[in-house]
Amino acid sequence: MIVVQLKEGENIExxxxxxxxxxxxxxxxxxxxxxxAFSKPSVIKRRKMEKARYVNALRQAEEE
Known part of the structure; x- marks a missing residue:
């Protein structure tokens, strides 16, 4: 449970x-x-690999 204590004179917003x-x-x-929605494990793995390729390409482009 998330608890947020109000400080003295603090605005509710x-x-x-x-x-x-x-x-x-x-x-x-x-x-x-x-x-x-259910995602097949193979689809999840494919998305993860695509993201890794994308991030790797960004890092390589940044180094050059």
């Missing part, structure tokens, strides 16, 4: 913003979206 940031860091929304 600021506290809400801190709550949203903490909630985003937990990754709950990302996981819910991933669970909406």
């Amino acid at each position: 600021r506290a809400l913003k801190r709550f949203k940031r903490k909630f985003e860091r937990t990754g709950a929304i990302r996981e819910l979206r991933n669970r909406q």
Whole structure:
């Protein structure tokens, strides 16, 4: 459970913003979206490999 303590004289909007940031860091929304549809393990592996190739190409382009 995420707990956000209000500081003395703190605006409620600021506290809400801190709550949203903490909630985003937990990754709950990302996981819910991933669970909406089943992905085969082979598809997940293929995406992971494609991402690795892309990142590697970016790093090589940056070095040159």
